[in-house]
Amino acid sequence: MALFKFRLPDIGEGISEAEIVAWHVKVGDRVEEDQSLADMMTDKATVEMESPVAGTVVELAGEVGDQVPIGSTLVVIETEGAESDDAPAQGDAPTAPVVEEQVEAENPGVEEVAPTEAPAPVETPAPAPAASAPVPAPVADKAKVLASPAVRARAKDLGIDLSQVRHEGAHVRHADLDAFLRYGAAQGYHAPHASRARDDEQVKVIGMRRRIAENMAASKRAIPHFTYVDEIDVTALEAMRGDLNANRGDRPKLTLLPFLIVAICRTLPDFPMLNARYDDEAGVVMRSGRVHMGMATQTDAGLMVPVIRDAQDKNVWQLAAEITRLADAARSGKAKSDELSGSTITVTSLGPLGGIATTPVINRPEVAIIGPNKIVERPVFDGDDIRRAKLMNLSISCDHRVVDGWDAASYVQAVRKLLETPVLLFAD
Template sequence: PPTPPASGRGEEGRHVLASPAVRARARDLGVDLSEVKHDGQHIRHSDLDAYLRYGSGQGYHAPHASRAREDEAVKVIGMRRRIAENMAAAKRAIPHFTYVDEIDVTALEAMRADLNANRGSRPKLTMLPFLIVAICRTLPDFPMLNARYDDEGGVVTRHGRVHMGMATQTDAGLTVPVIRDAQDMNVWQLASEIGRLAEAARTGKIKSEELQGGTITITSLGPLGGIATTPVINRPEVAIIGPNKIVERPIFVGDDIVRAKLMNLSISCDHRVVDGWDAASYVQALRKLLETPVLLFAD
């Protein structure tokens, strides 16, 4: 049965009726319910909304409203300056385009949960190692993506090995540690290397050689990933891949409606080197592996 309205008295002593949710909201906002006008037997959220908009006399001021602060000038130096210069150079020199597609990761998430439940002393698996395995398995058919472009020489070098850049947020700004020879690692090895490099980057112990030589980059905001991203290419690479947040939604499977875990996958490419057809075809190849995750482990 529905929860009956809660009763009580406002600060001025007048008897009021309100549901627990309305009462809690008013308490959080610092509103005396005895001042809120209402037409029904008890105060509703709409009555509280109307009071906040129109009926509070001198105007409503939340008890935790932000206050003005003095302007602050922050010098852009060190790593933050190098990041800014590199991003600006990438946007000036590279004609970016971004392609986004939706991937059903329901089966992959189930597999990840099973592997984590039986991982023993091995590191916990996030989505990232699976994505890197899929990227490495599909790149041989799309060599134009695992490449670096020499602007001055007009030469594109297509790499046979995958040195995976991993965009990592630190207190000093964005850094991109590189997983060497990612194509030779399994998901557990990748998880260990991801954890090691991320920790080294965040604590300032990353070596300079571990920040160089990437051939393609992956960037993820994890649960903050949003609906879609348009990542900036890590020059002189020609492609960057951005997985977005996983959301649960109903989808049609034949005539049935089922619950699915869906993730948008973004890829930004250098249009001087990569055509739109190449990027779309590549994401479809990734999609095939990620939606049938047993293929990630097939020879």
């Protein structure tokens, strides 16, 4: 037998450590070659570690939430046969040189030595009580109330002391409890209700939840946010969307989001300060000539932001397909690292749950994030007439170091013009 030390490989992103977000094995488990050992999270993605050997797990590097340095031992596996070199499970070899180690797990040449028999303990008699100490008299037991287990359980649930219940015969019966309840109700007694309280729960902040917490805190700490909200009449847009979906054929179903992204991309060239990334350390704002649209997506692991590359070159159908593809990849954990980074501006939508208005937090180092809210129907004045309209509030949060309030308001007005006259979205 030999111990195989599986070391955490360099995942290829220039990182120095990774976080344990899930163990798929425990000490004592038998593992086969290529079997999943753990999920490790970097700043961008979660990577599955697989065992290169078969054997029995004898040691794990830490608990879920712990950080493990690249090149350090992640799992120790007891293997059969002669010694063999340890190696990373996947990816490139560790960047730092790794000293190959093999430790003999068994030594059949060592004899077992029986422990020396210890001398029998000497019993020391307990000291006799002092003559002057009084001996307490035994306490007489209270008379026990006789009742069946079912009656006792019911009385306990109702908070009733059986010794207070009058009864005929030797046992307390259910009928006696009923009589006590009727009498008690007349005297102001109320049977207690079962508590709806739940046990407190301690949840460790790890994995994606930890990354979200760190990123949001850094964004609010470093960026002076301000939010502007305006109301948009999307009645005509919703009518157009319904017509396009009714005649879409084999193309994807359109939500409002592709139309909004087209409007955002069409108006950004006139407001380049919004499509930018702010390098705090260098004191430089990089204005992007392309729109790499971040798309905030809720997953079981938490909020992720896949990126639609070159959104400015895509039509509503292409955007709808890309939105679906990226959202599915993020929710299934299959999104690639380059699909989760490099956005220049982000849109965040809660769909029908969008609320009246939102104050979204900027996806640092970007300088703006846009959030559509839910669509509601309300009567509006149209000249001297009143008509039914579909209205939606649009929120934008900006970095006040880079974007002025006038810029944000003017930009939303430009987006509003396109959404309220949707035919312009398809005009060159």
